[in-house]
Amino acid sequence: MKFNTKTIHGGQEHDPAYGAVMPPIYQTSTYAQSTPGGHKGFEYSRTHNPTRQALENAFASIENGAYGLAFGSGLAAIDAVIKILKPGDEVISTNDLYGGTYRLFTKIFEDFGIKFHFIGMENASNIEAYINANTKLIWVETPTNPMLNIIDIKATAAIAKKHNVRLAVDNTFATPYLQRPLDLGADIVMHSATKYMGGHSDVVMGALIVKDKELADQLYFIQNASGAICGPQDSFLVLRGIKTLHVRMQRHCENGKAIAEYLASHPKIEKVYWPGFENHPNHEIAKSQMDDFGGMLSFTTKGNNYEEAIKTVEHLKIFTLAESLGGVESLSGHPASMTHASIPKIEREKTGVVDSLIRLSVGIEDINDLIDDLKQALG
Numbered sequence: 021m022k023f024n025t026k027t028i029h030g031g032q033e034h035d036p037a038y039g040a041v042m043p044p045i046y047q048t049s050t051y052a053q054s055t056p057g058g059h060k061g062f063e064y065s066r067t068h069n070p071t072r073q074a075l076e077n078a079f080a081s082i083e084n085g086a087y088g089l090a091f092g093s094g095l096a097a098i099d100a101v102i103k104i105l106k107p108g109d110e111v112i113s114t115n116d117l118y119g120g121t122y123r124l125f126t127k128i129f130e131d132f133g134i135k136f137h138f139i140g141m142e143n144a145s146n147i148e149a150y151i152n153a154n155t156k157l158i159w160v161e162t163p164t165n166p167m168l169n170i171i172d173i174k175a176t177a178a179i180a181k182k183h184n185v186r187l188a189v190d191n192t193f194a195t196p197y198l199q200r201p202l203d204l205g206a207d208i209v210m211h212s213a214t215k216y217m218g219g220h221s222d223v224v225m226g227a228l229i230v231k232d233k234e235l236a237d238q239l240y241f242i243q244n245a246s247g248a249i250c251g252p253q254d255s256f257l258v259l260r261g262i263k264t265l266h267v268r269m270q271r272h273c274e275n276g277k278a279i280a281e282y283l284a285s286h287p288k289i290e291k292v293y294w295p296g297f298e299n300h301p302n303h304e305i306a307k308s309q310m311d312d313f314g315g316m317l318s319f320t321t322k323g324n325n326y327e328e329a330i331k332t333v334e335h336l337k338i339f340t341l342a343e344s345l346g347g348v349e350s351l352s353g354h355p356a357s358m359t360h361a362s363i364p365k366i367e368r369e370k371t372g373v374v375d376s377l378i379r380l381s382v383g384i385e386d387i388n389d390l391i392d393d394l395k396q397a398l399g
């Protein structure tokens with residue numbers, strides 16, 4: 021099955037009870053048993069729920085995995101991955117990272133005796149120097165947030181395999197429409213399904229997808245034992261969102277390209293970060309591992325003026341100033357004061373998150389309206 025068919029049919033069966041084409045929202049915590057243990061595969065909704073299971077099958081299908089797991093948020097999904105580790109274990113992570121992931125790693129899991137190395141991975145050969153006998157996991161986000169750096173998944177996977185370390189990829193920005201990390205050798209794919217997967221800014225959810233049965237069993241155990249699951253209503257909404265992922269992504273990519281090109285030609289703009297530009301430092305890797313370049317981009321204004329950046333986002337009318345990304349509507353963000361405020365200024369400036377940086381999640385509105393909006397706000 022091709023991707024554009026999998027988004028609609030992958031892992032899905034019509035409801036066996038009445039033939040409902042969409043999986044019903046099984047809003048139930050428990051399931052009747054005819055005799056102790058005599059159930060139809062469902063006992064308690066923390067462990068299993070038919071609506072969630074339909075969604076988990078869809079996740080597995082579109083990422084070319086074998087097993088999918090849905091969580092109450094992207095961070096809950098990441099939390100489950102790190103819980104595989106033991107005190108003393110080490111993780112090598114991208115340094116240009118979603119702020120909440122950085123906070124989870126440093127403020128929660130460092131206290132549990134797990135050591136994190138945050139490094140630049142734009143050159144995959146940087147990674148090997150940090151690997152030792154305690155290294156258990158490499159954590160990659162690509163494209164990175166908000167600098168749109170590209171990390172070579174295939175090369176990183178080769179290093180991980182060589183040292184018997186697992187590779188997890190946060191695929192939130194790209195989605196499987198653009199990039200399928202399991203095919204490139206990753207062990208775990210993670211999503212904030214809050215973003216493009218859900219696609220309508222109405223759900224908070226996380227996902228993990230793996231191929232390996234033993235790893236899946238470990239993660240299912242943690243999902244059930246720790247309990248950070250999502251509910252049936254949210255599962256239904258994300259399942260519905262996935263059905264249009266390919267058409268939404270196509271438009272996100274078209275609009276993203278048009279806006280990147282518009283901004284690059286604007287006299288007030290210093291720099292536009294978008295992996296589709298030939299002069300992007302890792303454009304060739306982006307081209308080889310992604311099918312297109314997505315709807316996320318960042319830019320800085322000349323003079324790197326904090327107040328001017330704030331004024332620009334305040335003046336945008338169609339681009340809503342808000343946290344999050346990946347919905348049908350365009351959003352703007354000021355990472356230094358919003359998504360990345362939890363990363364110390366000195367750390368964030370090292371990765372390029374300066375005061376004038378503005379991030380755009382380009383939606384699927386009419387491109388002329390979006391460009392006019394940017395024009396007036398920058399003016």
Ligand SMILES: *Cc1c(COP(=O)(O)O)cnc(C)c1O
Binds near residue numbers: 095118121212224225
């Ligand atoms: C939003 C986001 C997360 C966290 O997901 P939540 O659903 O907000 O918990 C992780 N990684 C990336 C890249 C994100 O954009």
